[in-house]
Amino acid sequence: MERLTYKSFFERVRGETLIPPIPGSIIRARELINEENSSLKTIAALIESDPSIAAKVLKTSNSAYYGFRRKVDSIETALIILGLKTTYHILESVAIISVFSKRIDTRFFRKLTYFSVLVAITCSTVAQMAGINFHGTDYTGGLLHDIGHAAIRVVSPEHALVLEKEGDPLTMGCEKEQTLIGIDHCRAGRALGELWNLPEVTNECIERHHLPFINDNVITVPALVRFAVYIVEHLYRSKNTNGLAISVPPDHFASFVQMEKILGILNDRREEIREMVNLLAN
Numbered sequence: 001m002e003r004l005t006y007k008s009f010f011e012r013v014r015g016e017t018l019i020p021p022i023p024g025s026i027i028r029a030r031e032l033i034n035e036e037n038s039s040l041k042t043i044a045a046l047i048e049s050d051p052s053i054a055a056k057v058l059k060t061s062n063s064a065y066y067g068f069r070r071k072v073d074s075i076e077t078a079l080i081i082l083g084l085k086t087t088y089h090i091l092e093s094v095a096i097i098s099v100f101s102k103r104i105d106t107r108f109f110r111k112l113t114y115f116s117v118l119v120a121i122t123c124s125t126v127a128q129m130a131g132i133n134f135h136g137t138d139y140t141g142g143l144l145h146d147i148g149h150a151a152i153r154v155v156s157p158e159h160a161l162v163l164e165k166e167g168d169p170l171t172m173g174c175e176k177e178q179t180l181i182g183i184d185h186c187r188a189g190r191a192l193g194e195l196w197n198l199p200e201v202t203n204e205c206i207e208r209h210h211l212p213f214i215n216d217n218v219i220t221v222p223a224l225v226r227f228a229v230y231i232v233e234h235l236y237r238s239k240n241t242n243g244l245a246i247s248v249p250p251d252h253f254a255s256f257v258q259m260e261k262i263l264g265i266l267n268d269r270r271e272e273i274r275e276m277v278n279l280l281a282n
């Protein structure tokens, strides 16, 4: 079987009929948001023209801004109180997840979505603790960081099968993926992000989320995603529920974070996480 490279995978994504181009409504929303004279009502009407996407945008907005003083109960409210750019980031991420939800077996996609929601919530929680508003890019970076797994499954099922035979693709690690098929999910996701013109910050979250987090002394969105991936993997994938076992270097941006607090928040938000997964994976 042909080994994959970034270039060959990129070409496969471009030619793959199972992955449609990024939905036209998203491109139109991108244009409207960048036009100076667009009215909120026009943008809201465009997003609401797809009720399934609109429902996902609302749920995701409330999850990304959990504890915010006002509940986001309509697209127009999201546009007013979260702002155009934040709402757009959320719209883009839920639309991308929707593209894949119908094309991948449910069991795998639910598991992928579950971990992605955990990472997204951890990102926004730490950003809130640090008092920084990344305008939704932290949450959406968390939601999309592992989208390369989905891309490999749709674009190249034969390579996905090779991975599956060797273990759980979601936990096997980049090195093993590269050894087995030539590309890992981080580079595969980057190829998709490039093709769909995702913001560079999102592409960086996708491509660099498994790099060591220990040198991240400054808080950025990709650094947040790396940190959140580490926490979620440690706590959930290794079945280590002892938050105290996670140590963060003293000069790391998150050294102020108490792990027990994050654990407690993820635990308190279990029901919301379950609802998010049900909505996004359907």
Ligand SMILES: [Fe+2]
Pocket (backbone or CB within 6 Å): 145, 146, 185, 209, 210
């Ligand atoms: Fe990953």
